[in-house]
Amino acid sequence: MEVNWLVILDFIPQLLKGAQVTVHITVVGLLGGVVLGAIAGLMRAYGNVLVNSIAFVYIEVIRGTPIVVQVMFLYFALPVLASIRIDPMTTAIMAIVINAGAYIAEIVRGAVLSISKGLTEAGLAIGLPRWKVIVYIVGPLAFRRLIPPMGNQFIVSLKDTSLFIVIGVGELTRTGQEIMAANFRAVEIWSAVAVMYLIMTGLLSLGLRIIEKRMRIL
Amino acid sequence: MSDTIIEFRNVSKHFGSLKVLDEVDLNIYKGEVIVLVGPSGSGKSTLLRCINGLEKITGGDLIVNGRSVLGGNDVTREIRQEAGMVFQQFNLFPQMTALQNVAFGPQQVRGLSRREARALAEELLDKVGLAEKANHEPAELSGGQQQRVAIARALAIKPKVMLFDEPTSALDPELKQEVLNVMRDLAAEGMTMVVVTHEMNFAKQVGTRLIFMEHGTIAVDGNPIEVIDHPPNQRMMEFLQRVE
Ligand SMILES: Nc1ncnc2c1ncn2[C@@H]1O[C@H](COP(=O)(O)OP(=O)(O)O)[C@@H](O)[C@H]1O
Ligand SMILES: [Mg+2]
Numbered sequence: 001m002e003v004n005w006l007v008i009l010d011f012i013p014q015l016l017k018g019a020q021v022t023v024h025i026t027v028v029g030l031l032g033g034v035v036l037g038a039i040a041g042l043m044r045a046y047g048n049v050l051v052n053s054i055a056f057v058y059i060e061v062i063r064g065t066p067i068v069v070q071v072m073f074l075y076f077a078l079p080v081l082a083s084i085r086i087d088p089m090t091t092a093i094m095a096i097v098i099n100a101g102a103y104i105a106e107i108v109r110g111a112v113l114s115i116s117k118g119l120t121e122a123g124l125a126i127g128l129p130r131w132k133v134i135v136y137i138v139g140p141l142a143f144r145r146l147i148p149p150m151g152n153q154f155i156v157s158l159k160d161t162s163l164f165i166v167i168g169v170g171e172l173t174r175t176g177q178e179i180m181a182a183n184f185r186a187v188e189i190w191s192a193v194a195v196m197y198l199i200m201t202g203l204l205s206l207g208l209r210i211i212e213k214r215m216r217i218l
Numbered sequence: 219m220s221d222t223i224i225e226f227r228n229v230s231k232h233f234g235s236l237k238v239l240d241e242v243d244l245n246i247y248k249g250e251v252i253v254l255v256g257p258s259g260s261g262k263s264t265l266l267r268c269i270n271g272l273e274k275i276t277g278g279d280l281i282v283n284g285r286s287v288l289g290g291n292d293v294t295r296e297i298r299q300e301a302g303m304v305f306q307q308f309n310l311f312p313q314m315t316a317l318q319n320v321a322f323g324p325q326q327v328r329g330l331s332r333r334e335a336r337a338l339a340e341e342l343l344d345k346v347g348l349a350e351k352a353n354h355e356p357a358e359l360s361g362g363q364q365q366r367v368a369i370a371r372a373l374a375i376k377p378k379v380m381l382f383d384e385p386t387s388a389l390d391p392e393l394k395q396e397v398l399n400v401m402r403d404l405a406a407e408g409m410t411m412v413v414v415t416h417e418m419n420f421a422k423q424v425g426t427r428l429i430f431m432e433h434g435t436i437a438v439d440g441n442p443i444e445v446i447d448h449p450p451n452q453r454m455m456e457f458l459q460r461v462e
Contacts, residue, residue, distance in 0.1 A: 122309035
């Protein structure tokens with residue numbers, strides 16, 4: 001079979017739909033992941049022994065196992081263990097939330113701990129309650145340091161959505177696979193899929209770079 | 219006794235098994251300028267930091283302005299509003315201008331309006347000679363200027379006592395004096411001060427009392443001029459030779 005790039009044109013609408021699903025899972029999953037990660041990261045940075053340990057175990061379990069295994073566990077093992085059945089799309093989003101949450105927790109913890117202890121003490125010493133020190137002093141400083149590694153995680157998570165092919169979610173990779181199975185245009189379709197991922201990650205990088213430029217890193 | 223402002227009652231402080239303060243008894247009276255000296259590791263910073271609860275005491279009791287530091291979070295915060303602290307490393311909030319650094323406390327802690335807090339901050343920056351630096355960020359100021367802003371920030375919460383932990387140790391010699399002068403003015407106004415420092419001239423000229431610490435205990439407590447000119451024990455004599 002000769003390579004014919006024009007065949008891609010026929011499948012663009014279908015691929016765009018797949019890309020849309022990818023974006024949807026990524027955005028919703030990362031929103032949840034940022035919230036979960038911020039909570040777990042703050043638990044690690046500020047929690048007492050118990051609170052800290054809970055976050056620590058969560059982070060280590062997730063970072064220590066492949067995301068495919070996590071997805072399989074959510075989709076196939078959870079129904080057996082807890083008789084909870086969740087549809088593939090929800091599973092995919094949950095997997096990103098839980099997986100990205102663990103990595104983001106470490107990013108948040110690192111950023112918070114990178115802010116000198118002296119600043120926290122200076123805040124406490126003028127009589128501020130600890131939460132105000134975190135919100136007004138440490139938070140804004142940590143946030144600036146958070147952006148580069150956070151951007152990296154966003155890109156990783158976006159690409160991780162391609163794994164949901166294993167539970168049949170119709171995201172971009174799965175869509176490419178389906179088209180390929182019907183017409184065997186491997187070169188054209190996988191090139192097109194790769195380019196679409198590149199466009200998505202490229203836009204993400206660009207957005208992050210703009211935010212980074214706007215904010216002076218102290 | 220009514221003019222006692224800080225009272226250490228048999229205070230001990232342990233870090234794990236390390237005993238850093240060893241059953242310290244000490245009364246500090248209003249208007250005193252106490253100069254705290256001693257070898258590195260003798261517990262000077264720890265003693266100071268116990269007063270405003272940055273370190274928790276592990277034995278005895280410590281009363282600041284009539285409240286025990288063991289009284290819980292709310293009391294600790296009240297105590298901190300009565301005891302301002304100045305750190306060796308200045309610790310100014312880097313994302314804020316000098317003015318914002320000073321205005322932040324009164325606004326967040328004392329409940330002043332934004333306008334009142336700014337007015338107070340301008341007044342205090344003027345007092346430390348930095349009125350024209352109000353809108354500069356800490357990174358744009360010299361060490362001596364940063365430390366003067368830090369003093370203004372601590373004064374802005376209207377404390378009854380000021381705690382200084384080696385306020386000039388991180389400064390080049392030529393910048394020390396501007397900070398010491400601000401402290402001198404403060405003492406002249408009657409502010410109660412506890413100052414950890416190696417500046418023996420300051421101790422003699424401004425201090426009303428000198429405490430020499432050793433291994434977490436108070437080894438010498440006396441008139442600065444007398445005990446510096448005639449050290450009552452061998453180790454203090456050796457210490458003075460090293461700092462001079
Ligand atoms: N947070 C801490 N954890 C463990 N040990 C500490 C801590 N802070 C101080 N120490 C120890 O307590 C002793 C007294 O320290 P410090 O009060 O800082 O002495 P100084 O200010 O007189 O140099 C030192 O041996 C120091 O290593
Ligand atoms: Mg010290």
